[in-house]
Amino acid sequence: MEDLQARHRREARDLQSRVTQKKKKQASKKTRKGVNDECEKLEAELHEKHAAEIAALNGEPDAVNGEPEATAEAEALSEPLEALALKPAQDDISESTPAPQAHDDGPPTAPQTKKPNKAKARLAKRALEQEQQARQAAEEAKNLPDLKQQERARMLEYMSERGLREKEIRADGHCLYAAVADQLEQLEIPLGLVSGVEGVPAYRVVRAAAAEYIERYPDEFEAFLEEPLEGYLRKIRETGEWGGQLELMALAKSYAVDIHVLQDFGRVEKIGGAGGKEQAVWLGYYKHGFGLGEHYNSLRKAG
Incomplete structure (x- = not known):
């Protein structure tokens, strides 16, 4: 049996x-x-x-x-x-696919292993290469000088030599105007009003003063502008556009003060406007120290 x-x-x-x-x-x-x-x-x-x-x-x-x-x-x-028993053959079954062979000593042989996906293999290789490049870049960055730290250390040294201490100003696009406002308050110089309106932030008052002076004396500034004067003044008054050399010139003349800008490596740029008066505003200028790029802080007298 x-x-x-x-x-x-x-x-x-x-x-x-x-x-x-x-x-x-x-x-x-x-x-x-x-x-x-x-x-x-x-x-x-x-x-x-x-x-x-x-x-x-x-x-x-x-x-x-x-x-x-x-x-x-x-x-x-x-x-x-x-x-x-198998289900009836489907229309999409390839006729070239060999059927499993039967043997007396065991079950039918298993179907052939699916070929590797070349696209996935390429993506995996690319991801590995990118990861290796990121690690290499991180290693190289460790050996690069920290420009922010170096600039900060030198600035503190030069402030100490001049008997100054730093009042940090928020890095939000209004830093030049806010730093000048802090200095004017230290000198007890009135900031003025914006079209007679009280309660406006100090940096807005200083912005308005810069725009008003440039508008009053356009011949001193238009040669340096790359856009129409009207649009430039609107940016000063109504936006967070950064201020620079032209605005410092306007503020020095508007408030009749000399503006001293301490920069890296001890360089000091003086913008005259006091007209013989001994009233000096001190600002610290950073090129690498803040995320938004160039930045101004207020430099008060130490002690």
């Missing part, structure tokens, strides 16, 4: 292989029903054959003619065939 069962299992696997080949190579929309019917007929014939052989070995009547016990045993032996 064991030898018979082993042979039945081999025959069931062989038939399954044949059925699979038929469905892959012969089935199409037009022929699928005929191929399926043929496969079912082959499976039924093998089932009947196995049932008859088991009944003959047991010395019993033909299971196909009504012996339930032999039939049950044959159905049990045919379970591998049913378990291995």
Whole structure:
């Protein structure tokens, strides 16, 4: 009985292989029903054959003619065939794909491994290269001089030599005007009003003073402008546009003070406007020290 069962299992696997080949190579929309019917007929014939052989070995009547016990045993032996049955072939199955081969000593061979995705491999390689470049740049940055720290250390040294201490001004685009306002308050020089309106922030009052002076004496400034005077004045009055050399000149004349700008390496730029009076405004100018770029702080007297 064991030898018979082993042979039945081999025959069931062989038939399954044949059925699979038929469905892959012969089935199409037009022929699928005929191929399926043929496969079912082959499976039924093998089932009947196995049932008859088991009944003959047991010395019993033909299971196909009504012996339930032999039939049950044959159905049990045919379970591998049913378990291995595949769904009808689909239209998109490639005819060139080989079917798994059946062997007497084991299950059908596994399908071929999917080929690596070349696009994903290229992306992974590129990501690795970028990561390596970032690490290299970080290592190189460690060896570069810290310009901000160096500039700050030198500025503090030069302030100390001149008996000055720093009042930090917010880096928001209004720093030049806010620093000048702080200096004027230290000198007890009135800032003035903006069109007669009180309660305006100090830096806005100083902005208005710079714009008013440039507007009053346009011949002194228009040669240095790269845009129409009207638009330039609007930026000074109404926006957070940075101030520079022209605005310092206007403020020195407007408030009749000398403006001293201490820069890196101890250089001091003087913008005259006091007209012989001993009234000096001191500002500290930074090129690297702040995130927005160039920046002005107010320099008060130490002590």
